[in-house]
Amino acid sequence: MKLKDLSILIGIIGIVLMMVLPLPVWLLDVLLIINISTALTILLVSMSTKDALQFSIFPALLLITTLFRLALNVSTTRNILANGYAGHVVETFGNFVAGGQIAVGFVIFLILVVVQFIVITKGSERVAEVAARFTLDAMPGKQMSIDADLNAGLINEHQARERRSKIEREADFYGAMDGASKFVKGDAIAGIVILIINLFGGFIIGMAIHGMSFGDSLHTYSILTIGDGLVSQIPALLISTAAGLIVTRSASEGNLSHDITSQLFSQPKLLYIVAGTVLLLGFFTPIGPISTLPIGLLLIYAGYSMQKNLNKKQIEDEQMEEEQQIEEVRSPESVISLLQVDPIEFEFGYGLIPLADTQQGGDLLDRIIMIRRQCALELGLVVPVIRIRDNIQLKPNEYAIKIKGNTVARGELLLNHYLAMSPGYDDDSIAGIETVEPAFGLPALWIDEANKERAELSGYTVVDPPSVVATHLTEVIKRHAHEILGRQETKALVDNVKDANPALVDELIPNVMSLGDIQKVLAKLLKEKVSIRDLVTIFETLADYGGYTKDPDVLTEYVRQALSRQITLQYTQTGEALKVITVGPSLEKKIAESVQQTEQGSYLAMDPNATQTVYQKLVEQINKLIQSGAQPLILTSPTIRMYLRQLMDRTMQDVPVLSYSELEPNVEIQSVGVVNL
Known part of the structure; x- marks a missing residue:
């Protein structure tokens, strides 16, 4: 000690x-x-x-x-x-x-x-009680404000953590x-x-x-x-x-003395009024000018000096601001900053500004917070900050979603309307503007408030414009999650696992695999909408098989088999058989014979005619399954699953392809179609 x-x-x-x-x-x-x-x-x-908080020990x-x-x-x-x-x-x-x-x-x-x-x-007791109560009541609002600034890109993660820590310390301080x-x-x-x-x-x-006398005792002890x-x-x-x-x-830029001098005496004209009042008291009351004249003159001089200093400071500030603007334009950093590409951007026309403006009731920032939480829970992916900005080049009611600077999705909204999606049959009494639901491409109508209740009674799914945007943005993030996950994001995930499992991470990186190899495996899983939240199981599998092969496709197959329980629950419902389209022996043989081995790995090299035939038969079986109301799902053997996935990537990317090893043994499988050559 x-x-x-x-x-x-x-x-x-x-x-x-x-x-x-x-x-x-x-x-x-x-x-x-x-x-x-x-x-x-x-x-x-x-x-x-x-x-x-500077005197938090108080x-x-x-x-x-x-x-x-x-x-x-x-x-x-x-x-x-x-x-x-x-x-x-x-x-x-x-x-x-x-x-x-x-x-x-x-x-x-x-x-x-x-x-x-x-x-x-x-007084101090009452002020402390009120301050503690108001500080605790204001915590949720302050936390939401920090999250909003973080999503808007005004602050980074480190600054957000510092602000949250300050809010917690303020609550503890005022409570104490x-x-x-x-x-x-x-x-x-x-x-x-x-x-x-x-x-x-x-x-x-x-x-x-x-033995003191009365007077002495009273005097002494008094x-x-x-x-x-x-x-x-x-x-x-x-x-x-x-x-x-x-x-x-309260929060200020200086101590008490600085605040008193800068705020109490920040209005020189008011000192002239006070000086005049004091002088009037001296000349028109029995107080007399002897007592009031020096004070009045002192106030007049103080007001004059302060006004002079304020004018001088204003001129200096304007000159400094002009110099800073000139330096910013001349500095090379002003050009370098233009090279920064945001991972995700959401741009909208000026007609959609109320979506993001909290003063007009917009809750887009709050919805983005929930989207990031949802992606973290469903995919295990920490979505980076989503940059939100208006763009006058877009139509007033149009919005665009960009991934790494490239537009990947667009949509249009009518803020005073609701999007109504048909339940499968149309009701002619529901009048609206025909459109397409942007997230899934379903036919829909923009209806007004008067038709909302009637549409809901007719079975239509009715959603408001903010929900349309949130759903579209969520689906875009899920579809492009493998592009969003880079090495830096992978490093953050690895560090998070290392806090609880240091031995696992130390064995895997860099002895068995590099950070880039792990990123490739995780990106391949996300591309097929497989959650990477269970990173411990993924890293355990990579540590077991990474010493035998460095091919990310093969390692991804091992990881998918290790995540069989998770994949099974993703596509099955309790008590129901899993309806699938199976790959016949002839097609499996053809795919196996078309695999080419190279030093960089293996790939599928099937002739164009056979490829076109496979496409046609797959589309035929998938359409039959969709018409029956079931989710299309392809089931094949583990040895050719990744090659069949490569074959379907360009035209049928959203159709899942599973292998028998990725399903739990207790799952009931019902084949509703077979694809053969």
Whole structure:
């Protein structure tokens, strides 16, 4: 333990012992001076802080100083009652304030007690309570604001974590101040009780035990009581004032002195009005100009000086801003910044601005937060920040979604309408504007508010424009998840796994596989909409088979087999048979014979005529399955699954291709079609 830590512990124990052990008078004088110095230091520090969190130890310090002050009260009371003397400090304070007149001393002391207990302590307690309540109530809004700034690209992940941490520390600080202020109130009450004990108890003890006369006993213990009360109440008053300053400090750019001078005197014209009022009081009231004229002239001079400084500062700021703009244009960074390509962008025409404007009721930013959460849960992918901006080159009601600077999807919205998708049969009574649902390409209608209820009763699926955008954006992210996942994103996922499984990651990287090889396997899984959330199982499989092969296609097949339970649950429903289209022996043989082996890996090289025939038969079987209302699914043997997937990638990318090894043994499979050559 360091010396300073040990000294704090010894000090706390010493404070407790002070309440039990009698202290010599000279030591008591030293401790009383230390108490006053500490209180003054705390007050000055609280005035110099820019933010309450810069003095976050204040609640604990408040309790320690309160305990120290109470221990001193106990010690001085013991000496007053036992010896009729509590040291030079107590006696000096009592004589100086009383000034030979005990009644005057008591009145001054009672005024200090009233100011301390009723004004400062009660006010600080109430402010601390309200600040704690408002801080806790404002936490959800602040968190949403941080998430919105993060999604808009105004801040990065590190800055978002810092802001969230600050919000949590503010809540803890104001909650602690709310509790600590109760101790200050109790300390003020204890000071009043100790005052009564010192006065009446000392008066009785002085006559009964020390044999003093009535007048001597009253004079002696009154002076000691006043002195003891002052040496405890003055530090208490300083610390209570510091507590009030801390809890009333809002976010600012400077300390208390800076804020007072910059804000209170920021309007020079108002000083002229105040100066005129003061001068009028001097000339037209019995106060007289002798008292008001110097103050009025001083205010006029201060207003003139401040106005001159403000004009000078404004000119300097304008010149500095112009110089900064010129430097930004000249600097090479101004061109380099244009090379930055955002992973995902959402652009919209000016007619769709209300979607993103929270002041107009737009909740697009909140929906993007939910989209990122949904992708993390379903795909295991941390979607990067989605850049949102308006684009005047688009039509007013048009929006575009870009992946790495390239437009991959477009759509149009009518903000005052609802999108109604047919249940399979059309209702002629539902009037609307014909359109296509952007996410899945289904025929739909834009209907107004009057037809919404009728459309819902007719079986139409009715959604509002923000939901249309959110669904479209979600589907685009899922479809292009393999493009979004780069090496940097993979590094973040690996680091997350390493926190809980360091041995697994250390064995896999870089001894077995590189970060780029892992990224290729994860991207291939995402391309076929296989979630990579179970990274531990994926990394375990790669660690087992990465030493035998470096081919990412082969490794992906091993990983898919390891994730068989997850893949099975993805495509099956409880109690229902899995309807599939199977690949016949002749087609499997043809594919196996068309596989070419190279040093870089293996690929499918089937002749064009056979490929066209396979396409036609696959489309025929898939259409039959779709017409029956089932999801199209191709089932084949493990050895040719990845080659069949390569064959279908260009024309039937959304149709899943599974192997028998990727399905659990207890799954009932129903073949509804066979594809053969």
